[in-house]
Amino acid sequence: MLGDRSGANIHLPKGLFVTGTDTGVGKTVVAAMLALGLRARYWKPIQSGLDEETDTQFVKRVTGLSDAYFAEERFRLTAPLSPHASAALDGLDIRVRDFALPAALPEGKIVVEGAGGLLVPLNSTQLLIDLIDHLGLPVILVTRTSLGTINHTLLSIEQLRQRSIPIVGVIMNGLENKINHEAIEHYGKVSVLGVVDRVDPIDSDALQAMFDKIFS
Ligand SMILES: Nc1ncnc2c1ncn2[C@@H]1O[C@H](COP(=O)(O)OP(=O)(O)OP(=O)(O)O)[C@@H](O)[C@H]1O
Ligand SMILES: [Mg+2]
Numbered sequence: 001m002l003g004d005r006s007g008a009n010i011h012l013p014k015g016l017f018v019t020g021t022d023t024g025v026g027k028t029v030v031a032a033m034l035a036l037g038l039r040a041r042y043w044k045p046i047q048s049g050l051d052e053e054t055d056t057q058f059v060k061r062v063t064g065l066s067d068a069y070f071a072e073e074r075f076r077l078t079a080p081l082s083p084h085a086s087a088a089l090d091g092l093d094i095r096v097r098d099f100a101l102p103a104a105l106p107e108g109k110i111v112v113e114g115a116g117g118l119l120v121p122l123n124s125t126q127l128l129i130d131l132i133d134h135l136g137l138p139v140i141l142v143t144r145t146s147l148g149t150i151n152h153t154l155l156s157i158e159q160l161r162q163r164s165i166p167i168v169g170v171i172m173n174g175l176e177n178k179i180n181h182e183a184i185e186h187y188g189k190v191s192v193l194g195v196v197d198r199v200d201p202i203d204s205d206a207l208q209a210m211f212d213k214i215f216s
Contacts, residue, residue, distance in 0.1 A: 049080030
């Protein structure tokens, strides 16, 4: 059952929205891999927390891609909290209609990274999934490989299907877990595009190798 869907057969659209089952699940690492492998522009529309290295700075550092590959964040929020709370502390009001997809590079692709998971609030009425809908991009869902991931992944898939948001596939981050991998494909009726091993250090060679393993 595993390994029967080669990444080479996956048609990758022009724009991708990388979301995940949780915060810290590996969205930035996967988005960096995609930006490097596809030579795509990277955009983090909402950055919560400015004291540590931001996601855009991380992707820039580990991919070595030039500044042209990075679009500016639409909201740079000070506190590392859910966007609705962080924006309120900064006296800002995030509205989904305020976001427009930045232009892609001539090569064409753009990789957008969300904040947290799908039902993270942006304001008192809108959630991150509303932003995905507004941008009109298909989704790559990043999930953990470990125990608990089946439930989180299936709940996320259900939300995306309810909104008719296309799912390109799931990328699982961590040590391969055959039971969880197969359950996600079976119950979720999605393709697990690949499993990303832990890498150390995270640099452009490691990210390119990760990309090649999944997509060639
Ligand atoms: N495959 C991996 N190998 C090594 N380190 C990893 C891997 N995946 C994630 N990490 C590390 O785990 C941490 C969380 O990953 P990451 O920042 O990609 O999560 P995220 O989903 O983007 O989080 P956020 O919701 O804050 O944007 C980071 O320090 C990252 O470098
Ligand atoms: Mg991130």
